[in-house]
Amino acid sequence: MKKGLFITFEGADGCGKTTQINLLAEYLKSKNIETILTREPGAKGLGVKIREILLNYDGVVSPNCESFLFLADRAQHVDCIIKPALQAGKVVLCDRHTDSTVAYQGYGRQLDIERINMLNNIATGGLKPDLTIVFDIDIETSMKRIGNDKDRMESSGIEFFKRVRQGFLEIAKKEPDRVKIINSDNSIENIHNQVKSLFKSINY
Numbered sequence: 001m002k003k004g005l006f007i008t009f010e011g012a013d014g015c016g017k018t019t020q021i022n023l024l025a026e027y028l029k030s031k032n033i034e035t036i037l038t039r040e041p042g043a044k045g046l047g048v049k050i051r052e053i054l055l056n057y058d059g060v061v062s063p064n065c066e067s068f069l070f071l072a073d074r075a076q077h078v079d080c081i082i083k084p085a086l087q088a089g090k091v092v093l094c095d096r097h098t099d100s101t102v103a104y105q106g107y108g109r110q111l112d113i114e115r116i117n118m119l120n121n122i123a124t125g126g127l128k129p130d131l132t133i134v135f136d137i138d139i140e141t142s143m144k145r146i147g148n149d150k151d152r153m154e155s156s157g158i159e160f161f162k163r164v165r166q167g168f169l170e171i172a173k174k175e176p177d178r179v180k181i182i183n184s185d186n187s188i189e190n191i192h193n194q195v196k197s198l199f200k201s202i203n204y
């Protein structure tokens with residue numbers, strides 16, 4: 001059976017990745033490439049309930065607890081949605097995945113990065129994206145895009161988001177073959193063209 005292709009879209013809140021994942025999905029569908037579009041946290045079912053807690057719970061959530069909730073959502077998502085789609089030979093486009101936990105809980109909440117890597121590995125059963133695109137934007141611009149209606153994660157403050165951005169840049173530095181950075185301070189069309197070039201470069 002032909003193996004599918006797993007592409008993840010990453011970046012700090014307000015970086016424009018959701019617009020871009022939708023555009024790539026439309027492009028692939030126009031080429032008759034079987035594609036699923038999914039996200040973390042909360043693709044469907046149980047994940048939607050975990051997402052609700054993660055984004056809207058209004059009491060204290062310890063960084064460790066937060067990590068395990070993202071990881072629990074990921075385990076369910078990988079087992080029930082991502083792996084079956086890949087086994088069926090589909091292209092899986094995923095809005096956030098393991099690198100978000102490294103950037104947000106590792107760099108942002110300042111938990112141990114090696115431990116997060118190990119836990120990610122358990123949650124995914126060792127599955128790795130074929131390609132990860134990080135949409136990089138300066139924090140002032142992303143904060144303006146988010147506006148005042150912030151969820152629990154988005155309310156974590158500017159210093160937190162500076163560390164998250166740094167985290168994504170460090171991840172890209174450590175794994176340059178898998179992780180590519182696109183400067184998000186550009187037109188939607190220009191960024192879409194760069195995303196398409198990256199897709200073509202992995203030779204699906």
Ligand code: TYD
Pocket residue numbers: 012013014018040041055070095096097098100101102104105153154
């Ligand atoms: P979402 O509304 O999906 O944000 P976005 O549209 O920017 O992707 O909310 C997901 C939030 O959860 C976002 O603030 C990033 C955060 N997050 C983590 O902190 N760790 C993780 O492992 C994941 C997947 C997301």
